[in-house]
Each structure stands twice: as C-alpha cells, then as structure tokens.
Amino acid sequence: MVNKPLQIVVIGGGAAGFFGAITCATSHPQARVLLLEAGRTPLAKVRISGGGRCNVTHHCFDPALLVQQYPRGGKALRGAFSRFQPQDTIAWFARRGVKLKTEADGRMFPVTDNSETIVNCLLKAAADAGVILRTGAKVEKIQNEEAGFTIQLKDGETLECNRVLLATGSNPHAYQWAKELGHTIIPPVPSLFTFNINDARLKDLAGASVETVHLRLLETGKEKIEQIGPLLITHWGLSGPAVLKLSAWGARILRDRNYQMSLQINWLPPHTPETLRQLLLDYKAQFPKRSLAAHCPVSLPKRLWQRFVFSLGINSETTWAELSKKALTALVEELTRGRYAITGKGTFKEEFVTCGGIDLKEVNFKTMESRKCPALYFAGEILDIDGVTGGFNFQSAWTTGWIAGQSNALPNKVVH
Structure with a gap:
C-alpha cells in the first residue's frame, strides 16, 4: 500500500504564512503544501510596511533583550528566538540574494530600500520550494474530521488535508474558526x-x-x-x-x-x-x-x-x-x-497592529501546534503577540512561521 503524500494547507498569504509554507515545503519536499490567500494580491502588508521599504527585522541578536520589545508574547517567544532570531532572518534572505542594512536606530531594511525586493524573494522562494499558491481563495469553514481537516471555501470547493497552519493575522473569521476548534480568543484591540x-x-x-x-x-x-x-x-x-x-x-x-x-x-x-x-x-x-x-x-x-x-x-x-x-x-x-x-x-501610516488573538497558553511554542486540536498550527499575528515598532512584529512572524513550518515537516500522525 502506497502512502499518500502529506497534505498541508497554510491559510494566510502574509509574512508568517509564506515563511511557514516555504519552510514546510523545503523541510519536507514530499509534502503537498497549499497556500491560500483570500485577497488577489499576497503579501500586501509586506508591500506597504516601513513606508514601502519593509522593515524586515531589528538588529538585536540577544533573545533576552529582544523579548523586551513585545508588550504581549515576550515570555513565550524567549525559547522560540533561541531557535530562529534576527541573525537567522538576515542569513535566510542573504542565501536568497537579498542583503539587509542596519539603520542608526537598529531597524533593518533591504539595501534596495524597496519592499518589492522582499515580496519577490518570498514569491520566488515559495515557487522554488513547490508551494502551491492560490489567491482569491476565501475560506468559509474549517472542520476537524477523524482523518484530518476539511476546509470549505466560499466558492463551494472543499479541500481535505492532514494539517492546517493558520497565519491569517487579526482576521475575525479566523478567530471564529479557532474558537470552533477549541481555542480561547483574547479580544483583539488596536496597538501601535x-x-x-x-x-x-x-x-x-x-x-x-x-x-x-x-x-x-x-x-x-x-x-x-x-x-x-x-x-x-x-x-x-x-x-x-x-x-x-x-x-x-x-x-x-x-x-x-x-x-x-x-x-x-x-x-x-x-x-x-x-x-x-x-x-x-x-x-x-x-x-x-x-x-x-x-x-x-x-x-x-x-x-x-x-x-x-x-x-x-x-x-x-x-x-x-x-x-x-x-x-x-x-x-x-x-x-x-x-x-x-x-x-x-x-x-500609524497604513500599518495596523493588534494585540489579542489566540491565547498563548493553548499553543506549544516548541512546535507552534495547538494544545487543543492536534495538527493545527499557528504563526504570526493571529497569536496574542505584538511588538513595538522597529521590525519586531515581522521578526515574530518569521520566527513563528519558521517553527511551524519545521514542525509540519515532522513525520505524519493520525488526527483523532
């Protein structure tokens, strides 16, 4: 009997979603990684961030100091940053031909001063890794079945998969899906x-x-x-x-x-x-x-x-x-x-950050897997994590996306 390849669906085509999908696909080439973005244009927030320059991360390489820049989530991120921190982000983009520069206040941008450099890098890395990107794919409902997950799209299409990574940002619909899958939502409020x-x-x-x-x-x-x-x-x-x-x-x-x-x-x-x-x-x-x-x-x-x-x-x-x-x-x-x-x-310009989201006590930060629903993962701003201005919110997106992607690449397990 031939085992079917692992089916992984990442919902949310922002920084965390792309990073999670790319990491998952490169760590587990046999898996089929599908990235769903509700809008017509992926990475929209990356495009407008930093006044169109994209403040990729911050020049702070000590996890103990780094976590002090997060009003919510710093404690949970302490161990995560010991595995993937700004130095790793810099190296990741450098390996793909994108050099970052540090400004006087510690913020880091691509040397091109153009966010399209980051967008194009992520799009190419996803394509090279075999990630299947679908835009205009609006999710209506997620159900946890005995054999895995069933995802209902707004156009009536149904998708089946073994694992789901939610990286939807502060999307009210995603909070509702997570709630239906057993999670507590800390009410989101504006930050920054x-x-x-x-x-x-x-x-x-x-x-x-x-x-x-x-x-x-x-x-x-x-x-x-x-x-x-x-x-x-x-x-x-x-x-x-x-x-x-x-x-x-x-x-x-x-x-x-x-x-x-x-x-x-x-x-x-x-x-x-x-x-x-x-x-x-x-x-x-x-x-x-x-x-x-x-x-x-x-x-x-x-x-x-x-x-x-x-x-x-x-x-x-x-x-x-x-x-x-x-x-x-x-x-x-x-x-x-x-x-x-x-x-x-x-x-604050066109950028919008919220605090609130998935209760961090219900997530295993070693894997970014749900403690309430096995094979469900989270990354990025859907979590009750937010950083101050300066590249810290993107860094938490890269870090949680990377850990979730690595964990999704672990051997398949049966979902009950």
Missing part, C-alpha cells in the same frame, strides 16, 4: 497608534520633533506605563517612536478608557524638576540681559520653547533677569511634568 491631543501648546507646531522625551500615562492604578524616545508633534496631536511604544504597552487600558487619558511629558529627560531648575538658574545668572523667549538654554526646538514661555503669560520682551521665582517654577513644571489630555487615537 498615535494620540489625538487638542491643546493650544501644540497648535501650529506640526513637524516639530524632540529627540528624547519621557512619556507616562496617568491614573493607571498600580500599573506604571511609560516610555522614553523621540517624539513628533503632528496636526492632530503626538506621534513618533515614544508615542507608538507607549500605545503598545498601554493598548488595553487606553481601549478600556475609550482613548481618553492624561499624558505626562518630561520634555527634557534625564532632567528632574530639581536639576532643570538649577540649570535655568545658572543660565539666568550667566546671561541676565538676554531675552527669555529668544534664548533657549535647553535642547528643544525654538518655537516649542517659545510656546511654553508664552503659554505661561511671559511676554517676548522679558529678560532672564526679570524671570520671577513663580514663573520659573511654572516653567520647570511645564517642561518636566506637563499634562496633556489624550482625546482619541490616530493611525
């Missing part, structure tokens, strides 16, 4: 977003940026949610790496508060109110005749400094010598503990 802030202190300052600020969400109870990093003032409020990271760590509490919370900003870390007061007093003593508004002694954009000065009722003719103790105290408070009201959330 900008803050809407309507405040006179920021009006008409769009485009002004500060290299390092310290942000903290207030009224969070015992939980301390804060971040340090660059900040950008926008037409609608605040953006930049510090805001995006804070939004990721505070995603759930911000959602619970309907994106209306108080934000505290120290515009000049590591200064404290005490150290900044002394710095300003020293400057006052050294340059008493200088105009307060025209001469900024700290590293802030001049127009932002002037806005803070004028917002305290200090006129443009006031000299440093004329700065009162009361005004000095108010200025120090404004610069180190300014409060701003978040009134809503914006979007």
